[in-house]
Amino acid sequence: MLTSKWGLRLMSLTVVLAAWQIVGSRINPIFLSTPTKIAEAFVATIASGELPQAVFVSLGVTAAGFFTALIIGIPIGLLMGRFRTFEYLIDPYVNALYVVPRIALIPLIIIWAGLGVAAQIVVVFGTTVFPILLSTYAGVKHVDKRLIETAHSFGAGERQLFFKVIIPASVPFIMSGLRLGIGQAVIGMIVAQMFLGIAGMGFMLTNYGNQFATNYVFVVVLSLAALGIALTELVKFVERRFNHWKSDELRAI
Amino acid sequence: MDAARLSIRGLGKRFPLRTGRGSAGVVQVLRGIDLEVGQSEFISIIGASGSGKTTLLRIVAGLDQADEGGAYIGDTRISGPGRERSMVFQSINLFPWRNVLQNVELGLEIRGESAAEVRRRAMQFVSLVGLEQHAHAYPHELSGGMQQRVGIARALATDPQILLMDEPFGSLDAQTAEFLWDELLSLVEKTRKTVLFVTHHIDEAIYLSDRIIVLGGRPAGIIDVIDVPFTKPRWEYDVRALPEFAQLRARLRGHLFGQRAVRLPEVKAQEEA
Numbered sequence: 109m110l111t112s113k114w115g116l117r118l119m120s121l122t123v124v125l126a127a128w129q130i131v132g133s134r135i136n137p138i139f140l141s142t143p144t145k146i147a148e149a150f151v152a153t154i155a156s157g158e159l160p161q162a163v164f165v166s167l168g169v170t171a172a173g174f175f176t177a178l179i180i181g182i183p184i185g186l187l188m189g190r191f192r193t194f195e196y197l198i199d200p201y202v203n204a205l206y207v208v209p210r211i212a213l214i215p216l217i218i219i220w221a222g223l224g225v226a227a228q229i230v231v232v233f234g235t236t237v238f239p240i241l242l243s244t245y246a247g248v249k250h251v252d253k254r255l256i257e258t259a260h261s262f263g264a265g266e267r268q269l270f271f272k273v274i275i276p277a278s279v280p281f282i283m284s285g286l287r288l289g290i291g292q293a294v295i296g297m298i299v300a301q302m303f304l305g306i307a308g309m310g311f312m313l314t315n316y317g318n319q320f321a322t323n324y325v326f327v328v329v330l331s332l333a334a335l336g337i338a339l340t341e342l343v344k345f346v347e348r349r350f351n352h353w354k355s356d357e358l359r360a361i
Numbered sequence: 362m363d364a365a366r367l368s369i370r371g372l373g374k375r376f377p378l379r380t381g382r383g384s385a386g387v388v389q390v391l392r393g394i395d396l397e398v399g400q401s402e403f404i405s406i407i408g409a410s411g412s413g414k415t416t417l418l419r420i421v422a423g424l425d426q427a428d429e430g431g432a433y434i435g436d437t438r439i440s441g442p443g444r445e446r447s448m449v450f451q452s453i454n455l456f457p458w459r460n461v462l463q464n465v466e467l468g469l470e471i472r473g474e475s476a477a478e479v480r481r482r483a484m485q486f487v488s489l490v491g492l493e494q495h496a497h498a499y500p501h502e503l504s505g506g507m508q509q510r511v512g513i514a515r516a517l518a519t520d521p522q523i524l525l526m527d528e529p530f531g532s533l534d535a536q537t538a539e540f541l542w543d544e545l546l547s548l549v550e551k552t553r554k555t556v557l558f559v560t561h562h563i564d565e566a567i568y569l570s571d572r573i574i575v576l577g578g579r580p581a582g583i584i585d586v587i588d589v590p591f592t593k594p595r596w597e598y599d600v601r602a603l604p605e606f607a608q609l610r611a612r613l614r615g616h617l618f619g620q621r622a623v624r625l626p627e628v629k630a631q632e633e634a
Contacts, residue, residue: 258454
């Protein structure tokens with residue numbers, strides 16, 4: 109039993125949690141807190157409705173930023189990949205914005221969009237759009253030229269090439285862009301709410317951090333981990349539905 | 362019934378030649394190709410690698426442009442793909458995200474047929490190549506031979522008068538390829554297509570063709586035209602056992618590999634039993 113992977117994981121968790129409990133209860137609670145204190149804080153924030161409320165707000169911001177990034181990033185990536193002229197017109201901005209740390213833009217975003225939810229969505233959009241856009245672009249660049257030629261040999265025009273070859277052939281790349289993007293979206297959401305929020309999980313983090321309520325900070329961190337895993341699994345599920353035609357070797361991409 | 366007669370007149374093709382330092386020259390690949398293709402005729406184009414046979418086929422397909430002369434349908438010079446022609450590729454080029462049926466539908470969709478007509482014709486041609494059991498399989502689930510049958514069905518489904526085939530069996534193992542020879546001959550006979558077939562496989566060219574065009578020289582031109590005398594259908598007897606087959610093979614080997622290749626071996630006197 110102990111050699112099964114879940115047995116090993118359970119054993120590892122038990123040992124670490126027990127050690128944490130013992131060490132944590134002997135030192136200043138601000139420093140580490142303890143698993144039991146964290147559990148108490150977890151129950152308290154759920155009972156008061158604070159945590160569910162914050163998760164709700166954060167999910168809303170994440171989803172809004174993510175879908176905006178998807179709606180804008182995929183078409184720009186497709187056009188940049190397919191049309192040289194468009195690529196050279198746009199790529200200076202894409203490259204410049206990509207290398208600038210998004211946090212550096214927060215003062216500008218505050219000036220333009222204020223301190224509310226809109227500004228948070230802009231930040232999430234900013235962190236999410238690049239992995240989506242660049243993966244889509246790479247997808248178009250990797251389309252098998254022979255498939256384009258095959259469609260062309262049947263008389264396909266540019267529009268048909270786009271919808272029958274370029275887009276479906278890019279789907280695996282777009283999907284991995286979305287998978288990278290959702291992780292970035294969660295990071296963007298937390299950063300945005302730490303700087304700009306008066307609600308949400310990022311705000312909870314800053315708020316409890318300022319009060320040195322370490323067990324409450326851990327509640328938010330662990331909830332974020334769960335949220336990140338859940339969202340990534342959701343995107344992976346969608347990805348699998350789009351990749352059903354792939355052989356196992358191709359699936360590794 | 363139709364006027365889609367294919368002819369090639371004075372066709373020449375040059376390619377830009379890039380050397381290491383970027384200075385560009387031009388290399389003439391094909392020069393002065395003339396060919397009249399008969400209705401429902403099966404013509405093979407054979408030649409050593411680099412003789413420009415695929416280039417010639419691509420120009421007829423409208424995927425490349427001739428620099429001199431050109432290929433004509435009737436009196437219209439070919440400048441792009443057209444309804445009366447379909448191409449079968451050596452690399453097969455099935456769309457991996459489409460199943461067999463959807464792959465065969467591709468050309469019909471592009472030509473803007475109604476959804477019902479697309480489905481009906483695709484199904485008909487999937488059955489014609491014997492893949493109705495696999496209509497919903499994806500390309501990666503099929504063997505190479507089955508994949509190329511899909512490629513052939515895709516090309517036939519749009520009902521072209523002329524089928525252009527670029528070493529279609531070149532990527533398959535020898536047994537599968539030979540099996541597909543008979544299948545192709547029977548399909549072509551049923552559908553009465555004109556076929557232009559590029560190959561470097563001598564037996565394949567003789568087995569399939571009514572006429573064989575041999576490309577050679579630099580730049581390449583037509584160095585021999587061989588009428589293949591065997592009656593069809595050829596799968597009903599073993600064409601390759603005929604002495605004429607061996608003679609044609611020797612003639613083609615001479616063109617492709619030089620005269621040394623066709624010298625007959627001295628038959629040694631039989632050792633006493």
